[in-house]
Amino acid sequence: DLKQYQPRTDLLKNRVILVTGAGDGIGKSAALTYARHGATVVLHGRTISKLEAVYDQIEQAGGAKPAILPLHLSSASELEYSQLFTTLQNQFGRLDGILHNAGILGHRVALEQYDVQTWDEVMNVNLRAPFLLTQFLLPLLKQSQDASVIFTTSGVGRTARAQWGAYSVSKFGVEALSKIFAAEFANSGAIRFNCINPGATRTSMRADAYPNENPQTLATPDNIMPAYLYLMGPDSHGITGESMDAQQP
Numbered sequence: 001d002l003k004q005y006q007p008r009t010d011l012l013k014n015r016v017i018l019v020t021g022a023g024d025g026i027g028k029s030a031a032l033t034y035a036r037h038g039a040t041v042v043l044h045g046r047t048i049s050k051l052e053a054v055y056d057q058i059e060q061a062g063g064a065k066p067a068i069l070p071l072h073l074s075s076a077s078e079l080e081y082s083q084l085f086t087t088l089q090n091q092f093g094r095l096d097g098i099l100h101n102a103g104i105l106g107h108r109v110a111l112e113q114y115d116v117q118t119w120d121e122v123m124n125v126n127l128r129a130p131f132l133l134t135q136f137l138l139p140l141l142k143q144s145q146d147a148s149v150i151f152t153t154s155g156v157g158r159t160a161r162a163q164w165g166a167y168s169v170s171k172f173g174v175e176a177l178s179k180i181f182a183a184e185f186a187n188s189g190a191i192r193f194n195c196i197n198p199g200a201t202r203t204s205m206r207a208d209a210y211p212n213e214n215p216q217t218l219a220t221p222d223n224i225m226p227a228y229l230y231l232m233g234p235d236s237h238g239i240t241g242e243s244m245d246a247q248q249p
């Protein structure tokens, strides 16, 4: 029961954790929360000024010195992924966790009207990037005693709904990606792969998807952090191939 979960303050001490989309919304909250629990956080995103603001907040709070790693996930080439690997390899030599959080909504229109450029962009950011990032960074995850990879799913990644288009399809793909990695590493013991469904959360993506909703009625990113701590840290050791809800009734 996540409502009872009390993470230790040093839960993530000495762990190096990459958070994608760390400049805003849920990813920003996760980066700050992981740093507060002792992690050295690698802040990935596309808007450098936002990443620098999170970096400053971590330093001011006395957290371990973070790193900033910009990469446009909609267009990143294999060369850029391999350069990212080399950077992390040289700087840290290992990785204890990845939170695949970056995502885009795309269009809320019927498939009949869905334009292919948006389709490709959503697939690249939401599905291709978590696949390639994980694949390229596996050698670093293998250097960890207890590595956790978290993918971000959605309600429409489990039940398809009209007008969720590429976003829904990409999140179904993410659920499969996580389960396939989990199955392929089931006997290795040292790397686990799980999904989190944040549930309705007060961010700019949610406001874009539901413009008529009052954001004050929604959970904040900070409210949903227990699930993100639980799955990233040692308390979830041995759990793999699961898809969890961050908000439970």
Ligand code: NDP
Pocket (backbone or CB within 6 Å): 020, 021, 022, 023, 024, 025, 026, 027, 044, 045, 046, 047, 050, 071, 072, 073, 074, 075, 100, 101, 102, 103, 104, 125, 152, 153, 154, 155, 197, 198, 199, 200, 201, 202, 203, 204, 205, 206
């Ligand atoms: P936000 O839009 O607030 O934040 C998304 C983050 O992803 C931003 O930091 C953004 O960077 C980054 N990002 C987007 N596109 C790219 C790209 N091409 N390259 C690199 N970084 C990129 O979204 P949320 O915090 O709401 O969502 C986080 C995750 O949770 C997503 O995967 C989303 O699908 C999922 N989710 C959210 C729900 C909600 O209610 N909020 C519900 C269910 C799932 P920048 O700020 O620079 O644009």
